Amino acid sequence: MSQLNIRAGRKAGVFLGVLAMLFAILSAGAPAKAADDPSTYAYTIAGTLLNNEKPLVGVNVTAQLDAFKASAKSDDSGAWTIMVPKAGIYNVSIDKSTLPAGVSFTKADGDKLQADLTQTDFAAVLFSFGKSTVVAENFGDQLIVRVWAGLNFGLLLAMAAIGISLIFGTTGLNNFAHGEMVTTGALFVWFFHIVVNLNILVSAVIAILLTTVFGWVQDAGLWKPLRKRRMGLNQMMIVSIGFSIVARYILLLFFGGDTKDIGGGGNIIKLGPIFTSDIALISLVICVLSLAGVALFLTRTRLGKATRAVSDNPSLAAATGIDVERIIRIVWIVASALTGLAGVLYGLQFQATWLTGFDILLLLFASVTLGGLGTALGATVGALIIGMIVEVSSLFIANELKYAAALVILIVILIVRPQGVLGKKQRIG
């Protein structure tokens, strides 16, 4: 749902891209034998001229580099190909006098383009004709769309971040392998829904259960023995980095490196300026309910109170008769179930790869740090802020820098308020 404002204009581009690839396949095998025979040149520039999805026939296209110059006419489907002898950046232009009457370029200087053949032996050149079809949305609408996306993403982050925060609070461990629990949630729901072909709800439940088992086994088999050895927390953090690498590459070995599409994006629902899907709406409701559930659990139940007591001071909690190891075990189970659920919802809304969790791990840490390490409510607030920053920042900066923006904000906030938004001062030590 991030590409709404350019949704309309790119149909022709996709079509041309497909054609370009066909040309690439056809031209890849062409060997360069005789230098003066154009059909044996090693490099190819090609494209298709379409005006309003109708081909433009018989238009002259010229490619030029230094002294070399070659032309071609577009054929019945509007396609043209020029073979060129050497690498370089070619100027490609259209002879305007050969255009049919009434056809104009989208941009005034749209008859001159460049083809970059420095890295590859094939370049596709797309001339665009007719009026621009990109719909410009006004800023307010864009902002609402982004805030909605940020809310959605932030809630997903919050579910996983609360897990990190609970584990950190009770054991002091910064678990770098937490992202892999998001990944297992997403990949298992893909496996059971798409491969085994189970009902989506059943697969989701199985995925969450398996992730919970993963978390429980992880604690019982790795972290509990290390706690017994009284290993330093920083040492345990490095162990968790090693463990995350192991878990990640095991997932890669079993699931492969390709991107898994699970939900197919769901059905589109329009709310004012916002295009969203039924999956996103359901996910939002599930997130809010689970977060409320965690909040009630921590504040209203005996177990939750015991958890907070262990977070505050494990020795004191043990002295009052709380079984600290039991609380830690329960925390691990709750945390991994929540994280698995976050992974399932993430995989359904976006897509899943073996790196899904690792990609958002730093955002999770940023959320937890921003809210104040070890406070569950803080992690939720932090995650919502990070989600908003990630999505809203893409209004102002390039989309590919949105994660970087969140990480820079994390560093800036640590300068101003190192204990986080809701943290207590002594936590940063």
Add this chain to the structure above:
Amino acid sequence: MDWLNALNLTFGEFIGAYTAAYVLCALGLAVHFGFTGLLNFGQAAFAALGAYGYSIATLSFGWPWYSSVLFGLLCSAAFAVVLGIPTLRLRADYLAIVTIAAAQALKFAVSASIFENVTGGSNGLSQFGDSFYALNPIPKGRYDFGVFALSENELFIRIVAWSLIILIAVFLFFLTRSPWGRVLKGIREDEDAVRSLGKNVFSYKLQSMIVGGSIASLGGMVFVMSSQTNQPSNWGTNFTFMLWTILLLGGAATILGPIVGGMVFFGLLMFLQSVMEGLVNMGWLPFLDIAQVGQIRFLLVGVALMLLVIFRPQGIFGNKKELQFNG
């Protein structure tokens, strides 16, 4: 299975240019973590800044190799200051998260398409080594070393890289035994004690960041110079994690540790990889294909990192008393 080939490849890794690059970065990390106790998980950023500093100075500014090297060093020193001022006062685990975040942010920035005409975007930069390789006094040709043969440029980068390692190792040997080095070790052992002696702990930490970061940026330059390509994907978190494994394998608070650690690490990885590839080709590991063997390499890095930290945190050469994780 071709045991000879496996051994040849392994020996080639011992003195390889990439091994040398990792060793340099690990030496920088030894200054940060081994001697000062800073949990720096953003070492990839320092190496990347060295590499990008060099290649951008050469390609965009057209500078000769020595000014490009200086520019690379300057970039990483500046980054050390910018990163250090807000973060060095933080607790160790915060520092780890912030440094890893900063390194990732830097990686996103250099691979962004808006800076493409300077950084080359996600394709990175290439062919920036002409002025460096013009220094090469070795005549053109293949040089046979019994088990493997190298071209004149491959030989040259190896000689330069390993000489650099020896120089820096000697430099660090004296530096860590100087009064300055003793203050660093004091900070590692007990920050408050050093502070009570009237030392400016923050300033020493910052200096340590700059020294270690500069050494890592030299490593980054060696890394990209051997292939003359500099891609952002090189500088991911895996790069940093491998450095940590190398450092902890050899021994964090030693100088010989990262050097031998790097050689053993890459030698062992290559040996295991060739053996596994041999077994796959012979059909003894039917559940694996050749591409997956490369993935198992990283899996082994993770296993090694875990086992080292749990069972031998002082590494091959280290003294257990000298390794405090401060936590």
